[in-house]
Amino acid sequence: MLTRNDNRGFSVVGLLLFIVLVAGAVTVLTAMIRDISRSGRARIAEFRAVELAKGRIEEVRGMAFDDVVAAPFANADGEMKGYACETRVSYVNGPSAPDAASGVPTPYKKVTVSVSLAGRPLAELSCIRTRRQ
DSSP states (O other): OOOOOOOOOOOOOHHHHHHHHHHHHHHHHHHHHHHHHHHHHHHHHHHHHHHHHHHHHHHHHHOOGOOOOEEEEEEOOOOGEEEEEEEEEESSSSSTTTTOOOSSSEEEEEEEEEETTEEEEEEEEEEEEEOOO
């Protein structure tokens, strides 16, 4: 007489194979999510650094020409805590040659603001400040 083998359910090998596949997929997804999270934090840090530099440039634009001087690294506070901002000022020959430093005072100053976080440079913005502004 023929007997019917009615094995319903999962075998141990099938179950182990399923567990290994799911564990591999979870590992890959976790690594991807971690990388995306790090990338997002880096973008936020760069955005904040640019905003801090823009704010400093706007401060300089509002100053009298003779008050625009270099400032060493200053640590930001509040939400920008940990960021350091340095302002460099040099006389230049004019807007047509902003990188040509002048050895003597001229009516043009190049102001460069550098922002870093934990010693890593994130942003650098420059503008030309004239005596006529």
